[in-house]
Amino acid sequence: MSVAKKQYKRVTVKSLVEMKANGEKISMLTAYDYTMAKILDNAGVDVLLVGDSASNVMAGHETTLPITLDQMIYHASSVVRAIERSLVVVDLPFGSYQSDPKEALRSAIRIMKESGGHSIKLEGGKEIKESIKRILNAGIPVMGHLGLTPQSIYKFGTYTVRAKEEEEAEKLMEDALMLERIGCFALVLEKVPAKLAQKVAEAISIPVIGIGAGNGVDGQVLVTHDMVGMTHEFNPRFLRRYLDLYKEMTGAFQQYIADVKSKDFPNEEEQY
Ligand SMILES: Nc1nc(=O)c2c([nH]1)NC[C@@H]1CN(c3ccc(C(=O)N[C@@H](CCC(=O)O)C(=O)O)cc3)CN21
């Protein structure tokens, strides 16, 4: 297996733009806690996303909507304590930026101040343009997120592929161009046709990180718990499982139970 090129001692928002210019693909995975972040950072993952998917993966909610700004800050500060190299991006949760640009800036500032994260991500295009500008003006790097935007799931009703129709594809391209123009350092494209995603990546100079957006973009992101197979019911086509930890962990837990019941554990060496 090839080892991650650890070209950058510390990954910054500038490194990501450079990586795109040099044709080096960007690796991004989610992290919500210290222990996982340590492993990811040490493995050489370029970007750690403290995703609001913590709402699903950590807290068991059906959607990303319930997670709060305080909870995101808790997850992000745990991740920040672990990292030495990766760039940390923190999702602004639902309800913390949609009201008005001032509220958006206040939320972004709280994340930067209270978690030590390096940048924030929020979902949407021209609807939240003023909020993004406000945050950027405060010197906070912003990653955009277009296509399937899970915080608006109730507007769409399903998690189906986005921007299949010409009109939606045009809006997505306009939004991407706008995000680049106002100064975002990167953007996520979620569950959109690979052809469209590639077109967007070719049209802008900031990196496009895809999830279910094909191979023509500048980097990839997955939810860590999905890619190591800890989550079980989540099975979209774009997910590649690198481990079946659900099975491995179940086996370990069952072995432990058996060892306790049979009095095999602890043995002579495992006691004082
Ligand atoms: N565990 C987890 N992984 C994720 O990638 C993730 C979350 N949670 N929570 C927040 C969002 C929601 N995301 C999603 C949710 C559903 C699909 C999806 O493809 N769902 C169905 C298809 C639904 C349909 O076609 O109507 C599937 O095939 O599983 C994709 C991304 C990505 N994010």
Ligand SMILES: CC(C)C(=O)C(=O)O
């Ligand atoms: C799926 C990624 C892009 C995300 O926003 C999250 O994990 O919250």
Ligand SMILES: [Mg+2]
């Ligand atoms: Mg998210």
